[in-house]
Amino acid sequence: MGFVVNLAVAFLVGGIPFGLIVGYLSGHGDIRRQGSGNIGATNLWRIAGPAAAVFAFIGDIGKGVLAVLIARWFYDPSWPVSNATAALAAGVAAIFGHVFSPYRGFRGGKGVSTALGVFLSLLPLEVVMGFVAFLVVVVLFRYISLGSMIGAIVFVAAVWVARFGLHRAISPLYLAVASFVGLLILLTHRQNIKRLLDGTESRFQWRKTTA
DSSP states (O other): OOHHHHHHHHHHHHTOOHHHHHHHHTTOOOGGGSTTSOOSHHHHHHHHOHHHHHHHHHHHHHHHHHHHHHHHHSOOTTSSSOHHHHHHHHHHHHHHHHHTOGGGTSOOOOSHHHHHHHHHHHOHHHHHHHHHHHHHHHHHHOOHHHHHHHHHHHHHHHHHIIIIISOOOOOHHHHHHHHHHHHHHHHHTHHHHHHHHHTOOOOOOSSOOOO
């Protein structure tokens, strides 16, 4: 497998719409026509319940992990980049696949879960810090969107602190890509930001709200 082919595979893997698939498999049909219309785990939780949402969430995380693993498994020294860079590139391709799914007319989700899987494989400690921030925000305020954005910001900040404060061997490329992905997550949440400012953003309910 060549480097370009590897990126294409990662993009296709990242594009798999687990939320949409689980919605159909759980007997709830097209979740794009229900609730918020999003195919993410949050909307699926509201429609189909926690089990379906957790399954889709794990699937979306798994896409990111799998993309990184495929790059590592099939890495060839003839590729124009190092193993570490190939893994990072594949992870980014998977995130783009999730946000611009080729199976949905190049429309997709917000990229949070898949980015979580990618960087869990590459920068696990920083991801854990971001995920803890996400959980704290969701528990306190019950806004998944706000938790996702705060988690992304904390993750990026943790990477910068690890590199320049703790002097960990994090390459400039990893630093730049982590920052870019954090910004991408904020951009995909721009409508949520507007609703948060307007006071119209839906709070997360622990029980599904539709039949």
